[in-house]
Amino acid sequence: MIRALLLGSAMVALPAAAFAQDEAAAYSDGLSYGPRPFFLIDKMEDGPLKQELMSCMGQTPERTKFSIGHRGAPLMFPEHTVESNHAAAGQGAGVLECDVTFTADKELVCRHAQNDLHTTTNIVATDLASKCTTPFSPASGDTEATAECRTSDLTLEEFRTLEPKMDAANAAATTAEEYLAGTADWRTDLYANDATLMTHAESIALFDRLGADFTPELKSASVEMPFDGFSQEDYAQKLIDEYKEAGIDPSRVWPQSFDFNDVVYWIENEPEFGAQAVYLMDDSSIEGLDGMDPETWGFVPEELKAQGVNYAAPAMPFLVTLDEAGEMVPSELARQLKDADIGIIAWTLERSGPLANGGGWYFHTVTDAIDRDGDYYEILDVLAQDVGVEGVFSDWPATVTYYANCKGL
Template identity: 70%
Template sequence: MNRLIFVTAALAPALAFAQDQSFQPDASLSYGQRPFYLIDKMEDGPLKEKLASCVGQTPERTDFSVGHRGAPLMFPEHTVQGNVAAARQGAGILECDVTFTADQELVCRHAQNDLHTTTNILVTDLAENCTQPFTAATPEGGATAECRASDVTLAEFRTLSPKMDASDSSAETPQEYLGGTAPWRTDLYVDDAELMTHAESIELFRSLGAKFTPELKAPSVEMPFDGFSQEDYAQKMIDEYKAADVPAADVWAQSFDLQDVRYWIENEPEFGAQAVYLDDRYEVPEGDGGLLDPNDPSTFQPSMNELAEMGVNYIAPPMWMLVTLDDSGEIVPSAYADAANAAGLNIITWTLERSGPLANGGGWYFQSVSDAIDSDADYYEMLHVLAQDVGVAGVFSDWPATVTYYANCYGL
């Protein structure tokens, strides 16, 4: 019997489906309606004409399309169901953000301290374990809570039910606090959603025909944690791929901490060769060298060449750092993008489809080009520049079908 059947009872239905002999992963792919909705909204021009010409194409899985926490535009993030949806949308690479529980087991969560917004913990008996219990909103301030994966054991974590990542700051009760889902997302697919450990995500993603991009999340607790050091944490994540016999070439390990990336380069060179430095130097703490300006290479510390000399081969900034507007108001590559390319770094970027409607400049992810953003159709305008002019190797998306359709159309 296939060993996948023994993983966990929670994963068994999805894995059994994926292992069914009649299941052909690529035959199950679908773009759904969203790519066509976006194309219909585009202004007439060469890009719309090209994308419209591909309406009849057959969906194909592509590594250019990366599922960001699954498909959280509509599914609870880091769940079995969200990742199955992302795989069915053609995402060739799927993400598990990795953190750890009180007993140092690795689980998929975007942050170690997000259980109060991503699960039902506040309305369970485990609420008493939370670092900061629920406090109701008052005239002086909003409702608050903080519940960490490290507040519960793995066995306790498994009893929680996931939900859309949201909270209601006006809440007077824990039940009300669980609300707050953005109006352009949905709670339709919350029922029966299942959480995953990191090891379970490996088995699920492999069964779906996808590759892997785990992100080692910054701990919310002081390290070492009960003797568990940062190096132990970084090594344990890699060890779970080795234990599952996953080739290093199929794994893009990520971290915002350059020291984690350097650890992998030095101690696990096969995995380190594809380790991804997630660049958040735009918000460097005061006193740590100042902020990175994407249009001023003198602020790139370390420089792109220095990163390459350390052995870094992949860099992943947010989309807005890679683009700017030229004198005519057109979206073009930033100095940051040019410098990364000149240093021979592969670029991955995040996150398409996370901003909701783009009628008002696109928000945080489009901040460097907000004057050119006024319609949801601009998701494809931005993606086109990132793919063709910046030359990114992949794009994280909260709804991978949008990227998959573009990549299939352009042969990426």
């Protein structure tokens, strides 16, 4: 068993070229959980769930749409790269994500934000640094190092010259080279060398070859829209057009946005794609959401459904809360979305690192019930069995894939 796990863990780190001939077949035949799910199960508190998950240790990994690669597998690989998505596909993720933004020449590329190049690439240490909206400024005294570099600062040709890295920056840096450091100690730079950036169109081709479906997120622009005549509607339409040009069936695509206007645009103008449009929610996009008081939400789930919204994706902490006994239970938001027959997708498991300290923002509504790494599976079980989510984003999809396979999801 250990030898198989080590071989499987090594497989997901192979370079993109290793599977260029028949990637889908390679990943269908060679899916691997790697060691992490077993590590987390070992760290669980003894009980029925731990025993059930242990009983599945001999199961054969199978791809599942319940497992969604969040930017690929960025716990260990630079996000939104070919390699990160190879890793996610190798761990059985049935749906992969490209966060979509645009360059100066209005080409769509995969980045978590239009203005994240200074933390996700080496741009501040290249000749393109002078093109940044805010060039690198070193730390001095109590002032932290700063920079802001946008995809819209560059043409696609210039964007392609950048080297992706783990998302991080060193706020104490006095040089651009120092600024590129800062990877969290629970992540790694082991697989950051020679990673490959992607356009949105390239991500479509890659995910299709890997046998996965698609959940692109239309990111908010950092520039004022319209941008050089490129309107928000043009932007939303171009995302859909690239799937149509690639011949992708709309049933395989779940387009996402925090901007409700984008979701409505897809529903009204591209109804086949709009039927699976996902309305993303957090406390910055929905006023009052953090308080879980329906009177402060600014929306009614039944009204969302009436407007054609079939899927919503609240951040994970807004789907679970603690009851009087301190047990994790579905939130009021989760209950009302289910009552409105709106499918729920949760984000993002394994985004916060080790759980011994309570897990950070992604667990802030259930902190008192979180004290060990094995609790990743406890909250995942509540999301799946009690909240009834239809999929879970994770920074390491193998964790979710293992659970889904064991539970027959």
